[in-house]
Amino acid sequence: MSEIRNWVTGFARIGEKRELKKALESYWRGESTFDEVESVSRELKERHWSYQNRAGIDAISVNDFSLYDQTLDMVEILGLVPDRFKDIEDRVERYFAMARGDATHTAMEMTKWFNTNYHYIVPELKSGMEYKIDISKIEDEYRAAKKLGVEPKVNIIGPLTFLANARRVDGPNEDALTLYTQILPAYIALFEKLSSLGSRVVVQVDEPILVTDRVVELSLLLKESYNRLCEAAENLDIYVVTYFNHAKEAVAQLVQTPVKGIGIDFVYGSENIEILDMISASNKVLVAGVVDGRNIWISDIESKLKLLETISSKVSKERLIISTSCSLLHVPYSISYEKRLSDDIKSWLAFGLEKLDELSLITKIFFDGADSLNSKEALSYARNREASQSRRESKLIHDAAVQSRMESIEGLKKSRRSFEERIKIQHEKFAYAPLCTTTIGSFPQTQEVRAVRRDFKNGKISKSEYVDRMKGFIKECVKIQESIGLEVLVHGEFERNDMVEYFGEQLKGVAFSENGWVQSYGSRCVKPPIIYGDVSRPEPMTLFWSTYAQSLTKKPMKGMLTGPVTILNWSFVRDDQPRSKTCFQIALAIRDEVDDLQRAGIKMIQVDEAAFKEGYPLRAADRPAYEKFALESFWITTGVAEDDTQIHTHMCYSDFNDIIDTIEAMDADVISIETARSGNTLLKVFKEHGYKKEIGPGVYDIHSPRIPSVEELQKQILALLEVLPARQLWINPDCGLKTRRWEEVIPSLENMVKAVKKVRASL
Numbered sequence: 001m002s003e004i005r006n007w008v009t010g011f012a013r014i015g016e017k018r019e020l021k022k023a024l025e026s027y028w029r030g031e032s033t034f035d036e037v038e039s040v041s042r043e044l045k046e047r048h049w050s051y052q053n054r055a056g057i058d059a060i061s062v063n064d065f066s067l068y069d070q071t072l073d074m075v076e077i078l079g080l081v082p083d084r085f086k087d088i089e090d091r092v093e094r095y096f097a098m099a100r101g102d103a104t105h106t107a108m109e110m111t112k113w114f115n116t117n118y119h120y121i122v123p124e125l126k127s128g129m130e131y132k133i134d135i136s137k138i139e140d141e142y143r144a145a146k147k148l149g150v151e152p153k154v155n156i157i158g159p160l161t162f163l164a165n166a167r168r169v170d171g172p173n174e175d176a177l178t179l180y181t182q183i184l185p186a187y188i189a190l191f192e193k194l195s196s197l198g199s200r201v202v203v204q205v206d207e208p209i210l211v212t213d214r215v216v217e218l219s220l221l222l223k224e225s226y227n228r229l230c231e232a233a234e235n236l237d238i239y240v241v242t243y244f245n246h247a248k249e250a251v252a253q254l255v256q257t258p259v260k261g262i263g264i265d266f267v268y269g270s271e272n273i274e275i276l277d278m279i280s281a282s283n284k285v286l287v288a289g290v291v292d293g294r295n296i297w298i299s300d301i302e303s304k305l306k307l308l309e310t311i312s313s314k315v316s317k318e319r320l321i322i323s324t325s326c327s328l329l330h331v332p333y334s335i336s337y338e339k340r341l342s343d344d345i346k347s348w349l350a351f352g353l354e355k356l357d358e359l360s361l362i363t364k365i366f367f368d369g370a371d372s373l374n375s376k377e378a379l380s381y382a383r384n385r386e387a388s389q390s391r392r393e394s395k396l397i398h399d400a401a402v403q404s405r406m407e408s409i410e411g412l413k414k415s416r417r418s419f420e421e422r423i424k425i426q427h428e429k430f431a432y433a434p435l436c437t438t439t440i441g442s443f444p445q446t447q448e449v450r451a452v453r454r455d456f457k458n459g460k461i462s463k464s465e466y467v468d469r470m471k472g473f474i475k476e477c478v479k480i481q482e483s484i485g486l487e488v489l490v491h492g493e494f495e496r497n498d499m500v501e502y503f504g505e506q507l508k509g510v511a512f513s514e515n516g517w518v519q520s521y522g523s524r525c526v527k528p529p530i531i532y533g534d535v536s537r538p539e540p541m542t543l544f545w546s547t548y549a550q551s552l553t554k555k556p557m558k559g560m561l562t563g564p565v566t567i568l569n570w571s572f573v574r575d576d577q578p579r580s581k582t583c584f585q586i587a588l589a590i591r592d593e594v595d596d597l598q599r600a601g602i603k604m605i606q607v608d609e610a611a612f613k614e615g616y617p618l619r620a621a622d623r624p625a626y627e628k629f630a631l632e633s634f635w636i637t638t639g640v641a642e643d644d645t646q647i648h649t650h651m652c653y654s655d656f657n658d659i660i661d662t663i664e665a666m667d668a669d670v671i672s673i674e675t676a677r678s679g680n681t682l683l684k685v686f687k688e689h690g691y692k693k694e695i696g697p698g699v700y701d702i703h704s705p706r707i708p709s710v711e712e713l714q715k716q717i718l719a720l721l722e723v724l725p726a727r728q729l730w731i732n733p734d735c736g737l738k739t740r741r742w743e744e745v746i747p748s749l750e751n752m753v754k755a756v757k758k759v760r761a762s763l
């Protein structure tokens with residue numbers, strides 16, 4: 001096999017025009033056959049291989065493609081399909097039933113892939129499961145790649161990551177690591193089979209779990225499993241690859257095993273520099289992740305070359321493979337589809353295909369010297385230097401007004417006057433009863449609502465027509481809420497298609513791509529905003545709609561804002577300053593909105609932080625720093641509120657056990673959370689903690705179309721009252737209602753209000 005100087009950890013698969021998404025969804029709707037899905041898949045794989053091949057990537061991943069999820073594919077490869085799906089004989093049907101459920105099977109659980117926005121399927125394991133290795137998918141891809149003249153490397157999710165991410169379903173202890181001794185033989189059998197693919201087979205074993213704190217309990221298993229896996233077959237070149245953080249503890253173990261190479265991330269694990277000596281003392285190949293695989297900024301090639309010089313002062317060049325920091329699954333395809341972004345902004349961006357070119361340019365310069373570049377490459381190199389320079393200096397990025405405001409930010413990083421004082425004033429002002437009823441913000445986004453937004457965007461209707469139509473939706477929504485008898489109203493969020501995009505589009509320093517889709521799970525993609533420069537708010541963003549809504553009712557109208565931490569966590573964030581600084585800038589912008597709203601008489605304001613918990617770092621050691629800036633950002637945003645302005649926040653989850661102190665410190669007057677699906681056991685942590693502020697635990701699950709009955713809602717409220725006193729509780733659904741239909745929303749809310757009346761009468 002030829003010498004490998006570079007590779008990419010993995011490539012995206014959904015397709016630059018989201019071809020796979022479209023093929024899958026059409027197949028699921030029954031509008032096309034599975035043959036069509038297969039032919040699209042084949043085309044995508046071949047296209048992606050040849051992109052990499054043409055760009056000058058030496059070893060190219062196979063088995064990074066998946067029809068739904070790679071972890072789910074591992075379940076199939078290892079033959080660990082849960083019993084509950086075994087009645088489905090057709091393989092394809094069974095695969096999608098595991099992923100999405102069907103009429104008679106609930107889907108397997110899905111959860112976040114480490115600290116990314118990608119979600120994987122959680123394997124369900126139990127003791128005594130019999131494995132059955134099937135490498136046909138890998139083999140097909142391997143052969144097809146070879147045929148194209150590509151040098152394949154086989155991507156596999158490693159046994160430790162697979163197990164740590166799995167769930168044990170046969171007993172009280174859900175930790176699947178307890179099944180280690182049963183799963184290792186399956187992996188050994190898998191590796192034996194892989195050895196039949198060729199005379200030398202390169203295997204990349206992904207073990208991102210090794211960059212988390214779980215590495216401590218894994219360290220013994222780590223050595224043993226890789227000793228054993230390496231014994232499985234002599235012709236396998238095994239590279240254990242980590243990403244998303246440093247892998248200090250793991251590398252100390254891995255150098256003692258016979259693996260051929262170790263992959264570490266130098267972008268998100270800068271501490272990895274400290275373990276170079278350890279690698280150098282071993283005879284391992286170092287796969288150095290230097291091109292950011294999960295953010296979209298160009299690499300500053302000069303500084304990447306410097307980094308590589310530092311690395312190669314310890315680990316010799318012959319033992320280096322240059323790589324992306326992680327799979328390119330987490331970035332969009334190519335900026336060539338972007339027609340609306342300015343040339344400046346585009347020159348600062350590198351999506352997947354552009355990253356391939358960067359990697360190959362870096363490889364050439366590093367190994368062969370800048371003199372070896374042909375004229376086209378030399379031009380790219382010069383452009384990269386220019387663009388890196390312009391990123392450092394451009395007025396589009398560096399806004400003097402924002403920076404001068406940032407100088408006084410310290411004084412704003414504090415919470416308001418004490419809650420006890422505030423809440424008294426607020427109760428006097430609003431005089432709401434205990435168990436006050438409200439909703440989380442959005443109401444059904446009907447076809448009609450979407451059409452009006454779309455028509456306005458496409459210039460089909462005028463601004464004034466758009467405003468009239470939106471006002472119509474708001475008016476109707478307010479009327480419905482009043483007739484249901486809700487006590488604190490909302491305007492319904494009809495003008496928003498997404499809680500982050502709506503704000504992002506109005507903020508300076510934030511851009512949107514046209515085609516920057518990234519897979520979130522299965523066929524679902526998101527298009528995150530791009531925060532490229534100093535952020536500010538040129539004009540009020542929500543004031544118009546909120547004040548109009550308030551003018552229609554005497555009841556309090558809640559202003560509805562998305563919080564700074566959530567905007568940050570759901571965006572591509574600039575990497576030329578600390579994330580905290582960007583977050584503070586967003587916080588200042590939202591703070592201005594809070595102030596405008598309260599001055600206009602909107603005295604209840606909800607600042608949604610749906611992604612607050614999502615942003616928690618992988619390592620406990622990094623958490624205090626995150627919590628500090630996240631908290632401070634929330635304070636900057638809400639600190640401007642007067643005592644009689646009531647600050648609400650909403651979070652889309654319920655498990656606050658490990659972050660309750662931080663939630664308390666956020667110091668919102670009212671927090672609404674998602675407890676409907678988990679019962680009120682999770683609410684208890686608020687009680688045990690002595691949490692004094694007001695809480696709206698969602699009383700029914702908006703993710704289901706089912707209409708909860710008065711009796712069951714009453715029961716639910718009574719159960720809440722066993723944990724917390726009525727004065728502390730608000731009653732609301734567990735999230736926004738935008739995905740539901742009016743026919744579901746109205747009776748559900750009516751029942752909710754009736755249930756509250758009954759409970760109040762019984763108090």
Ligand code: GLN
Binds near residue numbers: 499650652735737
């Ligand atoms: N206010 C938003 C809504 O109701 C909150 C959405 C969310 O938490 N994800 O839609």
Ligand code: ZN
Binds near residue numbers: 651734735736
């Ligand atoms: Zn929510």
